[in-house]
Amino acid sequence: MELGPLFASLAEVIRSIPRSELLVAALMAMVAGWVGSAMVRRRIAFGGMLRAASSVVLGLVLLTVMLQLSRMDPRFDIAVPQLGMPEQIVEGGETRIPMAQNGHFWLRAEINGVPANFLVDTGATYTAISEDVAQRAGLTPRRGGIPIMLETANGTISAHMATVDRLSFGNISATGTDAVIASNFGDTNVIGMNVLARLKSWKVEDGVLVLVPKPADIAATPAI
Template sequence: MDNPGALAEIWDSVAAVIREVPRSGLLIATLVALVCGWIGSIMVRRDVPMGGTIRLTSTLVLTGILVTIVLQLARFDPRIDLALPTVGLPEQVVEGGETRIPLAPDGHFWLVAQVNGEPVEFMIDTGATLTAVSTDVAQRTGLEPRRGGLPVQLSTANGTISAQLATVDEIRFGNVAARGLDAVIAPNLGDTSVIGMNLLSRLKGWRVEDNTLILTPNNPQPVLEESGAESGY
């Protein structure tokens, strides 16, 4: 083998997907459609009635699954999110007024947000694509995995972990409120929940001045009711 490390990484990824099959409606539907398509093709070659119908149905199901996956992935990027419909999922909105978060002694920006009315400590991570919470936080705040959602693999300091997509009704901190936001529920995430770029990129802008992170929403609304938690420190 020219690159055993690369092959091992590919195998680990395949194994992770296989492990997710029992928990993912999309993966189960994909496997069933593929098997049906294979059976339909055999029936067509042997001139068995209904073979063509089974194969066509399989193709339509696979097309629907592909569209569903594209729509879910599109929600991660607000530029695409604006261009594609999101059937059955709420619009992701971030609004409010300017909020300032001071740099903590550990060199990170921390805040305490109200997630569906429950206080949760977050670290703002501009390197994270998605906002993420642990299983414990999800249970405490009433977050549930999205039915039929696409499984997500996250790279952490402890290795790659599997996460499930969820929709947060509301995240509120300082003068900012995010509604309908996508998030991932990640087991073994620990006590550190993360606000990622799927929230930050829906702001008008954000910048760091004098060790203070300044968040500026689009279309500023009247100042929201203070959550009393611009910073976790």
């Protein structure tokens, strides 16, 4: 087993800790639990309370992580509370995207009103925004979020989640969308499955990607 990639991923997580309040809270709770256990063994007052409090905090951190991750699956949009985060909605009319000469599907979109080119990638779990576009669109990492580890052509990198108020392309508009931002992600912006999975359907017909939002009475429109 090669340990190099594992150590690189661990290093990325460690570097992300100062920017993640959730990880800081988890580490502090773990230390408090260790101190509480030591106090209990030495019969020092309040050791049990400290240990119990650390367990509660760790439980809340785990619950928060689970709820954040559940936002990637539209099946949990209604069943799971949003923790103050906006509902992710994708709506509009059918949009057709012709295949580019390189065999990929590219589109021109606006993210919070800022125009940018996006690659539609059905193999990408997350919608990803380059740091340059994120800055111009006023996107900032979500407070208290956990770092997301992404596999790229340059190896594993650490990214942070942000909320896009509005992402529009063709006849489709997505609001409250989660997206990841990474300083070393490069210049490519990607529309991933957290947006595509909220469509009614998507398919490729004769070299054209057809995106259909959930309303059933939408009409076909010209390619963009």
